[in-house]
Amino acid sequence: MAPIVNKRARLEVNSGSRKRRKHGQEVNKLFQKSSARPVSLDSLPWQEVAFPESGFEDAEGFFGLEEISNVGVVKDPKLGKVEYRISSDIPRSKPQEMSNQVAELKHTKNTAPWGVAAEDDQWEGFEEFDEAEGKDAKRAPEMKNAGRDARDIKLKPKGRQNKECKDLSPKQATSKALVNPFDALTKVNDDTDDAVGEIDVSAWDSLNLSSATLSSIARLKFVKPTSIQQAAIPAILDGHEIIGKAPTGSGKTLAYGLPIYEHYLKTSFGQSSEEGKAGHRTLPPVALILSPTRELAHQLSAHLTALCSEPSSPAPTIATVTGGLSVHKQQRILAKADIVIGTPGRLWEVINGSAELSKSLRSIKFLVVDEADRLLSEGHFKEVEEILRILDRGDETVEDEPEDDNKTLYGKQQRQTLVFSATFHRDLQQKLAGKGKSIGGDLMGKRESMEYLLKKLNFREEKPQFIDVNPISQMALGLKEGIVECAGTDKDLYLYSLLLHHPNTRTLIFTNSISSVRRLTPFLQNLNLPAQALHSQMPQKARLRSVERFSAPSSQNPILIATDVAARGLDIPSVQLVIHYHLPRAADTYVHRSGRTARAEKSGSSILLCAPEEVQGVRRLVAKVHARNASNSTEDSKNFFMRTIELDRRVVSRVKPRVVLSKKISDAALAKEKRGHEDNWLKTAAEELGVDYDSDEFAAGGESRKGRGQGRRKKENEAWGLTKAEVGALRAELREELGKRINVGVSERYLTAGGVDVDELLRGEKGEFLGRVDDAMQNM
């Protein structure tokens, strides 16, 4: 007879006495308590039952059986499913103890060798599970395999069963169209499975989450909910609509992600076995999540995938719909999705062309608008509006439409709209908070209003709940802010010097323009710094590749130069430094850019390179961003939200030659590239007009033109005019410069050993604020 693979949970090792039976029942009760946590089958230290030395020869058929002690099997009353639980009230057996127990078992006469105590088996749930859900294809693989012939079962290495499932559900694995660079960011360390059992998540108890969700949270090792999660989750689970405001990096994604998952689980277990047999959920999507950028959409997808990868629970299919990928492919993926995440433009394109998709999205339970102030701002709202129009289209025709089961499940009237951001415009915020007059100075403009938001988003509730977990500040607590003053023409020099002062630091540099990203990337690469570019005109794959390289744990000294496409929502672990190469155009942009560091209660620095012509702007910025802080601070502290950082001028002047050389080389390459594009364009235009085109003549004409930009054009022409040999010579010179030591005084050392303690400067032990907040406010 072929061996059977099976697993059994065992509460009591020995059988027999009434006393022991009673103890077993008491133990079982402990597993019903909320402190008992669900665990995934694979995370348990299953022990193979050793073949008995004597007396049980006829037990051959049970070879391959694995057992576990002190694990309860209980039925989750909320989800109606059976699960494995461990309790901190019951000490877990160590492997050694377990093998002792097995040894003991071998000599216990009336106990079967595979660990099932003949009388004392407290576990009665398996049969119930089999009966109720026996045909459900979504059961944990081990459960499905129980009792089957091993020839039908693809065995995985012991202790690593279902590993792929941990990273990605099978459905996700097959539907995944593109490698998501954010997968690595949210992947849970598989090697610490055992430790998962030790994570105490009792701090989440008050949120009333199902044990499957708690199990996921334990796997993510989130010991307690963040403030926004604590406040928003119960309200969402109670069916309310939410406008949530919380600082950057404070866990807003899971504030809506957890209720979505909870709802998904609830409705999935409610599916009929016929639907289960079909291999995927046949219900419409649970949620539609709108994101302002492609990168954020992919990151949200990875974040939710990590949450929803509980091996013993069904996993939702998450479809990410962003520009840069094939519409048809995305339509196919979307058709099977349980959770849809997308950027509004592409999403609209994809669903607009399909009546079926539009129809199924009209039945969503949750509409999430992440980074809402951005998505609802002028210039971006149109596409969101189009999507809302599609979602609500059925409203007028609802009476004519035949009754549809899907609608009764997530009827349009039951849709919950959830809106989140770290920043909201001042007027809107005031109105949402139900306060009268704005105290002024806080972030934000004038256009938006409560009525505007309510009207635009078609909230079902008359007044959604406004949750603001930190009315004082949008900035993360662990963030230090600083300013480096320099001439506008010296920004490249100071940027490089600053980077030298931060060796091995994951640094994100923000600029206001794509052309600056294009220029600074080769400039830093020439200086042997591994800079990556990110801007909206890059092809999608290159964008994802840049993020992937920047966030790879193995990257040394990673640097990403980006436009504000990376300012919102990106959650790249261990970004320690954000540099604003240009003063951001709006105060909320400054908040979001700076929020790429100091996330999840970590610390980080945000440093602004400030040219004299930007000083007024910086003062206004400080006044806006820190106004509320200032009004809550003591007289002494309120002047120092941002500190000036004095870089060692000797260092700066010594690195200048290499900076000049690197600039010349990158300018030459860019000028040639630009001229190449222009030439092509002009040649085509000239051909169409039937005139001759001479590029030198055109360049000379450009040079002779007077007015604004003349100096820049002249420089561009000079850079373009450099020959290959001249560029080669510059490169050789630069190599030599880079090989030189930077002598910074009495003790000669490489700069990378850390000449100036920028952190000390940011702590305020040196340096002084560029402008007083109160002065700045007077100047507004």
Ligand SMILES: Nc1ncnc2c1ncn2[C@@H]1O[C@H](COP(=O)(O)OP(=O)(O)OP(=O)(O)O)[C@@H](O)[C@H]1O
């Ligand atoms: N309860 C928790 N405990 C510990 N870490 C958490 C918890 N919830 C979320 N995190 C982690 O905190 C980080 C930031 O979360 P998230 O990206 O959701 O922040 P956010 O508030 O949306 O930020 P932003 O405003 O910049 O978009 C993530 O790495 C996430 O995994």
